[in-house]
Amino acid sequence: MASLSPRRRRVRLAAALLATGTLLAACSSNDGNDSSSPSTGANPAVPCASGDLSGERTVTGTYLGDVKxxxxxxxxxxxxxxxxQLIDLGVTPVGMLDDYKQNATPEELKKVQGVPDIGSITAGVNTEQVLKLNPDMVISYVRKDVADKLAIKEVNEIAAPTVAFEIQEPTDVWDDYQKVADSIGCGEFAKKRLAGLDDQLKAIGTDNKDAIAKLGSVGYVEASTEPGTYTVATxxxxxxxxxxxxxxxxxxxxPNPQRFNQKISMEDLGRLSSANxxxxxxxxxxxxxxxxxxxxxxxxxxxxxAVKAGNLFPYRTPYSYTTAAVERQAQDIAAAVKAAKPAP
Known part of the structure; x- marks a missing residue:
């Protein structure tokens, strides 16, 4: 889908705002910033940006096709x-879907204190609230089954160019971290942050090879939203x-999982017995x-x-898709490897 030109979007935006009675609010929320981009140099709103920051960039491969x-x-x-992910990159959005709160640390929450919510994944995106914020760009992940609830096409048409990366599983969210960074001009910054994270994890195996060889198998478990079940990471x-x-x-x-996790009946807790x-x-x-x-x-x-042996360990913020979360989890894995008792 081709993006609307800035002029056409401004016309649609003005019409929509007038219809909802929020034109003055949207204008006043601009905080004195004009809509033109600096020709070169840093972007204060996106401190991690570098390279040529003039004009527009085209983001390819999105849910809506190429988006300018x-x-x-x-x-x-x-x-x-x-x-x-934006907080991880040092960016403070002007509005956020409230799902980030569930997996953010207090330090991360403090960085976006006072930033208004634009809705939730359960209730959907409040397009009127998005319009009030007068954005010049919207970024989101999307699945086809929630695209309407996230109002991806509507927001793109009447508010701002919308970059939506299609995902299926949480692994896709992490894999697309670089795409999010590229879309806001922070590609080089992200590459540096991502570099070495895999090596950090691999080093645990190298540095603790003998101890790991004696541990037997490991697993990950959490509670389920469905009564009478628990969840295993696959x-x-x-x-x-x-x-x-x-x-x-x-x-x-x-064996042969369909998704990233699977609910199992509490009557089948014995399935966890193979993990040391x-x-x-x-x-x-x-x-x-x-x-x-x-x-x-x-x-x-x-x-x-595993529990009776004292081999039960925390794995922090598994649903936070940031470089900071990877570092926390690497610390947890390393600590567990050092503390765990060998398999009998």
Whole structure:
């Protein structure tokens, strides 16, 4: 889908704002910034940007096809699953879908304190709120089944050029971190941040080769939103990728998985018995999330071999797709490898 020209979008924006009675609010929210991009140099709204920041850039391969965006965007709105990635890049959006709050650290939340919500993945995007924010660019992830709820096409047509990267699983969100950075001019900055993260994980396996060889298999578990079940990360998950990259042998609790996780009946807790080490869902402090604490407190769970051996360890913020989250998780894996008791 071709992007609307800036002039046509401004006409549509003005008409939409007049229809909703928010034209004055949108104008006043511009904070004195004119719409022209600086010809060269840093972009204060996107400190990580570099290179030629004049005119426009074309972002290819998006849900809407090729999308033209400002080379130096000043007012970015973040949609689904993008919020923490922008914070990770040092960018403060002018509006955010509220999903970022669930997996952000207090430090990250502080950086965007006061930034208004534009809706939620359950209730959908509030297009009127997006219009009020007068963005010059919107970034989001999207799946076809939630595209309408995220109002991807509508926002692109009446508010601002919308860059939406299509995903299927959480691994795709992490894989597309570089694409998000490229779209706002932070490609080189992101490459430097991403460089070495895989090596950091691989070094755990190299530095602890003998200890890991004695550990047997490991697994990851968390509570489920469905009563009477728990959830296991499968071989399609980021957790699996990072644990195996660190040299650990992941247990085969879910052969031939369809998705990144799988719900299993609590009556089948014995499926976790093959793991000598278990990681569990934890918050940024390493404490079990509220939902997973209930699983850890289950008497039957406490009888699992890994738990009785003291081989139960936190895995922090598994659903935060940032470089900071990878570093936290690498620390957790390294600490577990050092503390875990060998398999009997």
């Amino acid at each position: 965006v400002p080379a130096a965007p000043k007012r970015i709105v973040s949609g689904w699953l993008v919020g923490t 071989s399609k998950s980021l957790v699996y990728e990072r644990l195996t990259m660190a040299g650990l042998k992941y247990f085969d609790a879910v 080490v278990l990681f569990y869902e934890a918050d940024y402090e390493g404490k079990p999330t509220k939902r997973t604490q209930a699983l850890l407190d289950n008497p039957a769970f406490k009888e699992l071999p």
